Amino acid sequence: MELPFSFLGLENLPCEPTHTNRAGMEFEHLPHPAPTPADKRDEALKDPGFGKLFTDHMVVIDYDEAKGGWHKATLGPREAISLDPAAAVLHYAQEIFEGMKAYKQGDDTLALFRPEQNARRFNESARRMAMPDLPEELFLESIRQLVAADRDWVPGDPDGSLYLRPFMFASEAFLGVRPAKQYKYILIASPVGPYFKGGAKPVKIWVSRNYTRAAPGGTGAAKTGGNYAASLVPQAEGIENGCDQVVFLDAVEKKWVEELGGMNLFFVFDDGTVITPPLTGTILPGITRNSLIELLREEGLQVREEPYSIDQWRADATTGKLLETMACGTAAVVTPVGTVLGPDGEFTIGSGGTGQMTNKIRERLVGIQKGSVEDTHGWTMKL
Ligand SMILES: *Cc1c(COP(=O)(O)O)cnc(C)c1O
Numbered sequence: 108m109e110l111p112f113s114f115l116g117l118e119n120l121p122c123e124p125t126h127t128n129r130a131g132m133e134f135e136h137l138p139h140p141a142p143t144p145a146d147k148r149d150e151a152l153k154d155p156g157f158g159k160l161f162t163d164h165m166v167v168i169d170y171d172e173a174k175g176g177w178h179k180a181t182l183g184p185r186e187a188i189s190l191d192p193a194a195a196v197l198h199y200a201q202e203i204f205e206g207m208k209a210y211k212q213g214d215d216t217l218a219l220f221r222p223e224q225n226a227r228r229f230n231e232s233a234r235r236m237a238m239p240d241l242p243e244e245l246f247l248e249s250i251r252q253l254v255a256a257d258r259d260w261v262p263g264d265p266d267g268s269l270y271l272r273p274f275m276f277a278s279e280a281f282l283g284v285r286p287a288k289q290y291k292y293i294l295i296a297s298p299v300g301p302y303f304k305g306g307a308k309p310v311k312i313w314v315s316r317n318y319t320r321a322a323p324g325g326t327g328a329a330k331t332g333g334n335y336a337a338s339l340v341p342q343a344e345g346i347e348n349g350c351d352q353v354v355f356l357d358a359v360e361k362k363w364v365e366e367l368g369g370m371n372l373f374f375v376f377d378d379g380t381v382i383t384p385p386l387t388g389t390i391l392p393g394i395t396r397n398s399l400i401e402l403l404r405e406e407g408l409q410v411r412e413e414p415y416s417i418d419q420w421r422a423d424a425t426t427g428k429l430l431e432t433m434a435c436g437t438a439a440v441v442t443p444v445g446t447v448l449g450p451d452g453e454f455t456i457g458s459g460g461t462g463q464m465t466n467k468i469r470e471r472l473v474g475i476q477k478g479s480v481e482d483t484h485g486w487t488m489k490l
Contacts, residue, residue, distance in 0.1 A: 130180075130248035132168075137183030139163055145259070152262045155298040157438070158270065161185055162257035162296045166249040170239055172288040177245065182252045185295060195277035195287040202332045203232040204274035206437045208299075209254050209490060211261050211268070212478030217254060217490040220437075220476050222247055224394045228330065229273065235329040237286035238275060246273065249294045254490050262298050265477070270299045270438070302439035307469060309445025309461055310434070312354045312367070313345030314417060316450050319358035320365065320389070327365075327389035334391075338368040350448055352434070356417060357389065363414045365389060370436040371396035372444070373403070374415055375464050376423070377430050385412040395435040395472070398486065402468055417449060424454045431462030433469075440476075441469035 128134070142163045143151075151160055165185040170177050196202050205225045209217045226243035233240055250271060261269045273294045277287035301307075318341040321327025326334060338353065345353040354372070357363040365384055366372055371393040374382045381403050386392050403410050423429035424447070432444040443461040447454050456462075474480030475487065 128248055130242065130245040132177065132180050132245060132248075134166070134180045134182045134248070134252050137181055139184040148259065152260070152264075152267075152298055155262055155267060155300050157299045157302050158297050160298050162253075162260040162269075162298065164253055164256040164296075166253050166292075166294040168241070168245065168249065168292040170290040170292065176239060177241065177292075180245070180249070182256055188291070188293070190278060191280035193280040193282055195279050195281060198282060199277070199284060200331070200333045200336075201236055201238060201277035201287060202274065203229065203236055203238060203276075204272060204330055204332065205229050205232075206330075207250075207271045207273075208268040208437060208476070209250075209261060209271060209296075210476045210478070211263070211265075212487075212489075214478070216478075217258070217261060217269075218476070218478060218487040219250065219490060220488075221394050221398070221486050222250060222488055224397070225273070228392065228394070229275075232329040232331060233275065235326055236331055238277070238290060241275065241292055249273065249292070251490060253294050253296055257296055260296065260298050262300065264300065266301050268299060270297045271295075272297065302442075307440075307442055307461060307466075309443040309459060310351040311349065311446040311448065312352050312434075312444050313341075313348055313350035314447060314449040315341040315344065315353050315355055316361070317341070317344075318355075319361070320355035320368070322358035323387070323389060325358075325389065328386070328391060330391060335368065342368055345448075348448060354447070362416050362418070364417055364420060366391065367434050367436075370434040370439065370442070373399060373433045373435065374420070374423075374429055375408070375431040375433070375462065377428055379408055381408050381410045382415050383410065383412055384415060393436055395437060395440065398472060398484075399433075399435055399441070399468060401484065402471055403464075406464070406467070408464075420447065421449060421451065421454050424456050430457050431465050432456045433462070433465045440473060441465060 166182050168180045207225045212218050226246040230240045275292045278291045279287035279289035341353045352367045355365045400410050434442045443465045445459040475482050
């Protein structure tokens with residue numbers, strides 16, 4: 108039975124926030140002068156695309172070394188930000204980001220997938236880029252606050268979700284080369300449909316010969332914009348050659364398969380083994396990658412994290428020893444690799460279609476994320 112507020116004596120309490128704030132910092136709520144009308148929003152949500160449509164609100168948290176660090180958090184209207192032209196991020200690219208999704212579960216509640224892992228990785232990226240840690244609870248609280256404000260922006264379509272983009276950058280105005288003393292953390296959200304148009308259809312991959320993504324000792328394991336900037340020319344080269352995505356080889360021997368511009372790789376063999384490249388510091392430690400290792404082991408497969416060469420990839424695809432190759436990441440979840448265009452021409456994986464294990468593991472992972480498959484790992488966090 109629900110007791111009326113007046114009965115409980117709560118009538119004078121504000122009804123926001125609806126949950127306990129565990130971050131130890133209050134979020135000031137700035138009213139939105141003109142939120143999107145419901146009919147316009149619902150129309151836009153029918154075909155959101157990927158990363159083109161944004162919700163009404165955003166979270167901003169300011170950091171200033173002179174003010175004791177993180178000191179001011181707001182949830183307010185999504186709007187343009189003003190930056191000094193000398194802001195350090197514009198010159199030396201001190202910037203990191205994360206990518207995660209809020210999924211609508213069957214019962215209309217919302218859930219995040221392993222968000223504490225994103226919070227942890229955000230800080231690992233921050234350390235590599237000489238940026239301050241953001242307390243994990245503050246990161247998670249920012250997400251609860253924004254999703255609570257923009258709940259109506261989650262697409263109803265089962266293939267849709269609310270993509271969340273937390274990021275941090277150096278905002279201090281100076282032109283010296285040293286870590287900045289002022290930063291901004293911002294969280295925005297974008298309602299999305301499937302990442303690749305046409306759903307989980309097999310992609311064609313371009314093997315980059317002229318360009319690498321990350322060298323030993325570099326920033327390959329950090330989620331920082333610069334890695335993506337460096338991937339744009341090879342990605343364009345791939346597209347010119349009729350491919351969807353680019354795969355990078357290691358920077359030293361140009362031999363070992365590392366990852367795509369924004370997705371990790373798994374190779375599935377006919378003897379029940381699976382290989383995924385090891386985390387040596389040049390590969391981004393994907394949360395989807397980590398989850399797939401566990402799910403594939405539960406399917407009885409023997410998963411090994413070890414180097415796999417481009418020559419072996421071609422040879423195993425040709426003999427049929429390699430059954431499937433899958434790419435994985437938050438945005439596209441699990442995507443089959445159908446064809447590879449390498450330095451010695453093209454080769455096809457399996458029949459070039461979607462493999463059985465790719466399909467099975469994708470269904471399981473998506474099912475856990477959407478609440479239709481039991482979450483035995485405690486991976487989902489209800490909002
Ligand atoms: C984000 C990212 C991934 C995938 O990580 P998830 O946590 O699974 O989303 C893989 N590679 C790169 C380069 C990335 O930036």
